[in-house]
Amino acid sequence: MREQPEQQAPPVQRLRVRYAKRGRMRFTSHRDFSRAFERAVVRARVPVAYSSGYSPHPRISYAGASPTGAASEAEYLEIGLASVVEPAELQRRLDEVMPVGLDIVDVVESAGGALADLLQASRWVIDLPLPPAEVEPVVRAFLAAESVPVERMTKRGIREFDCRAAVLHLSVSPGDGGARLELTLRHLEPAVRPDDVLTGLRAVGGLDLGTAPALLTRLAQGPLDEASGQVGDPLHPATSTGFRA
Incomplete structure (x- = not known):
């Protein structure tokens, strides 16, 4: 019988990340960014959690990526960690090793639910x-x-x-x-x-x-406020009345 793959422990922490694509990095595709981010996770020694199975992959999920050629101040992902890291520390470590123009803007604890739904x-x-x-x-x-x-x-x-x-x-x-x-x-x-x-x-x-x-x-x-038409901040939805630039 084929040997079963090692089962990975579930993440002990989930953090949500806002990042920006600026300058010439507007031409970065979603696939290019995901590769750059995963390399940065390794270089910054982030204790990322991995999936189980024969081909484990880092527990990183992306939501609402902008099209290639568009700059953005509001791109989002969620990362699962194998040990606890302070959000501000993760932001600092990642931003130090990301390419110039792919900037980590904010990191917060996941509030539960699906990021994409926000x-x-x-x-x-x-x-x-x-x-x-x-x-x-x-x-x-x-x-x-x-x-x-x-x-x-x-x-x-x-x-x-x-x-x-x-x-x-x-x-x-x-x-x-x-x-x-x-x-x-x-x-x-x-x-x-x-x-x-x-x-x-x-x-x-x-x-x-x-x-x-x-x-x-x-x-x-x-999140969309139907009454005002304002677009809120998905990382701070409880206190947001409009997007914080």
Whole structure:
């Protein structure tokens, strides 16, 4: 009979981590980040817990990762530990060994429940290389539409969905050398991303960015206050009335 693998003890502590992707690290894919984080865990001598089975892996779960090419101030993961570490100490040790631009912003004890369930909405800014006066009528047309169908390639092939349904707030203001969109998205299934909203803006108003890229930055993601439309802090939901930058 095949020898059974050693069974690993369950984690004695679970910590939730907020991290940021800044500067050129906006082009880091989720897979690239997970590899960098797991290397940092080893270098920082973090007592991470491992799963059981023939191929044990570190008990790290990721939630709500931003798309490649988008900067973010609000990315989240949960890590299970084999021995207790103070959250502030874990933050310090990890941030010392992470690549510049992949920054550990906050670490707290897990409050139980699923982290993904707290990530109900995201707040974004999108910087466009266009004058605000050119973008404003397109935004008005988008908001006036009952639905804006777009298509995107997914793992299951090309899928059509309504990107307007996920938009809770969309406004335009002058930015650095162009227009800045402020966007709040409800997290639906399938997920609507900021680039889907740009596709929708092209569909309803012919928004043409040419060859210049739009710069996407996620400022917050977390629990949604339906009354105010604010996106809260998932690491401090009990005391949060809005996202703490």
